[in-house]
Amino acid sequence: MNRYYIGLASSCHDPAIAIVDSDGQIVFAEALERYLQNKRAWGAQPDDLYQIVQLVESYCDPNAEFVVANSWSSTNWQAYLKLFSTLRLRDTKSLSRSFSGVYSKEIFDWLAFIHLVGLLKAGRNFAYQMRSVFNNDNIIFKRYQHHLTHAANGCYSSPFTNAACIVVDGYGEKGSISSYSYKNGMIKTVQDCISPASLGFFYAKVTDICGFDSDKGEEWKVMGLAPYGKVDPKLYEQMRSLLEVKGCCLKQPSRHNYEKLLSSIINRALPRKASYWEAVDIACTGQKVFVDVMEELLNNFYKLNISDNLVLSGGCALNSSLNGMILEKTPFKAVYIPSAPADDGNAVGAGLLAYYEDHPHKFSQKTWQSPYLGSTISKKSLDNMLRFSQIKNLRHLPGTVHLEAARLLSEGKLIGWVQGRAEFGPRALGNRSILADPRSPNMKNIINERVKFREEYRPLAPSILHEFGDKYFENYQESPYMERTLRWRPEVKEQVPAVVHANDTGRLQTVKQEWNEKFYSLINAFYEITGVPIILNTSLNVMGKPIIHSLEDALSVFYTVGLDALIIEDYILEK
Ligand SMILES: [Fe+2]
Missing domain, CATH: 3.30.420.40 (ATPase, nucleotide binding domain)
Structure with missing residues (x-):
């Protein structure tokens, strides 16, 4: 019988859900903030057993066996009390802020503690409830240490057969840093630091x-x-x-x-x-x-x-x-560095740990872990829009929409670009993006004023064709998830002033054809028009909101900010 592994990131912030199939492939991963359209989804459970019904239908066999794997290990209330006391001692206001709206000041402390325990225990309840929802007794629950799930998310998705892995975050069960050795699919703990320093x-x-x-x-x-x-x-x-x-x-x-x-x-x-x-x-x-x-x-x-x-x-x-x-x-x-190194990524880590516990010898080296693991735009919503919206400037350009997008970008237009599956992690990587021409010195201000409504000092990022990485960046390294910032070469930085930060750096996304063919084709078409193999890429959202999730979210952003065009799959809408 097939067995699926449902990973839950169940911290009190950035909850997420992931599904690993019986071949060890991650078939779905998404942070709840997207679905809720509530930044970081503080205090929410990874799922309320609504999403999982649709996800199991889409990605699994409902009659298969399931392992629900949680990203925190302990259910011992004393361990949580220690964690809670430590968090309070650290003077982090995160906990108090997240619960102060729910509870009065006087009783906040203990109720907040109970709430925290409830969240951390949510995984077990989720597994029990899944049994009754699916009328399936073959659903078991496992839990893994918080830092180990961070490590698994990084190691198993890396292109390495061996690595030294270090996890550094706010806090796990014991402290804020753990280190591991990774060899041929085996992760061994080197040290769990036991200290409140973080x-x-x-x-x-x-x-x-x-x-x-x-x-x-x-x-x-x-x-x-x-x-x-x-x-x-x-x-x-x-x-x-x-x-x-x-x-x-x-x-x-x-x-x-x-x-x-x-x-x-x-x-x-x-x-x-x-x-x-x-x-x-x-x-x-x-x-x-x-x-x-x-x-x-x-x-x-x-x-x-x-x-x-x-x-x-x-x-x-x-x-x-x-x-x-x-x-x-x-x-x-x-x-x-994985595409989602923070707590949302632990859903993937927990799912993969459960998979490799069942298949300890099935490790195979990865060449690339796609970050495009999230939801797609609902076909039904798209059909309804086409039938009922009466939008005049709507064209269907199958196979050529990237050429039209490149032309608009080269003319200085701002484009919303929605394709395929959403990215897992905090960055828009060419599937839920706002795109623009990086050659214009004013483009950063235009985007911040017309679209993002955010502070003028915040940098905007470049997506670059991999073949040109060396030409544009000093000591070029591949950065598939926009995870690292490198220094622009002095002789080329004036070509792309909108994506050069105050210290002459750029937080680049490396784009390869085999990683994202449509996005690659778009940047390549822009290069053929302009001679610049780079476009400005920022997330499709407005300040304070998560990246868009549904077609309705995308349309809402399009019609309420200064975007010139919205491209959804092969459809282009213009104002
Ligand atoms: Fe963490």
Whole structure:
């Protein structure tokens, strides 16, 4: 009988669901925020047994066996109490903010704790409920350690047969860092650091001190703002003292010193309404501390002599500025970061761990893990739109829509581009994207003012044909998931001013024909018109909202922002 593996990312933020089939292929993966259109879906369960019914019908045999695999290991309430106490001690406001709207201040603490336990135990309930929904007794439940699911998501999707893997995030069951060795499909724990010190929480704190909101995942803003500032030596010293590197772990100062240091840093906090230009030095200093600590950790990790290949996973692997520096700052020869290294990716990690537990010898080396694992646009909605919308400027251009898109882009038009399956992870990689011409010096401002309604300092990213990577970037590395930032070559950066950041870098997406044929064809057509093999690519959403999920979401964005055209599959709508 076939067996499917349903992975659940069940943290109290970024819940997600993934399905691995009986051949070990990931056939579906998506964060719940897309479906709910609620950024990060704080406090929600990975699924409410609504989605799974449709997913099982689409991707599985409902009469098969199922393993429901959860991304947290413990159901012991004392372990959760310890975790909860630690989170509160860290002065992270994430928990309190996420529950304060639900509970009154007085009873918030304990009810929030119970809520947290409920979320972490949701996987087991999900498995039980699945049995009755599908009238199927062949559904079993397994749970895996949080950091191990991060590691599995990275290692099993990497192109490596052997690697040293390190997970760095806010917090797992024991601490914020775990390290692993990976060889021929086997992941072995090297060390689980047991310490409350956390780079993930540190960066969240820097985000909040800058006047941004870490609950909304605004760490991006710190990274984007950092190149405009300079390092404040006193603040650097205070921040750096919070995070002492010991081998491959972090140590925290004594509680008294920690609280003293933290309060002196918090004293620098800017109010939410402050201009972000006031935060540039805090952002620059925080980013510098983050990079320096990671550099020390990774160099110590390399000395363990596990492998020249590095897999980096956990929420801290979203720091694309750091990711682009790893090969120059450490002896590692290659680095891989999965498309969804944060907690949403653990749905994939848990599903794959369950699969390989059943098939320990079935490992085969991957050449490429597609990130296009999410939902498609509903055909029924598309048919209804064609029948009833009465949109005048609507054309159907099968086989040539990319040529028309390239022409519009070369004329400076802003395009919404919706194709195939949605990307798994935070980046739009050419299937749920807003695209534009990178040659225009004003394009960044035009997009920020007309479409994204966001701050002018935030960079926009380039998608580049792989063949031209070396010509445009110094020390070019493939960046399939827009996961790393590299430096533009000085002689070409003036060709694409809209995607060159203040420090002459770009967070690139490498595009290969075999990875995304239609997107490749579009960029290639743009290259044939303009001589530039690069287009500006940003996610199809508006500020504060997740990337669009449905046709209705796409139309809503199209008609309420300054996009000129929306291309859905082979249909093109123009204003
Ligand atoms: Fe995590």
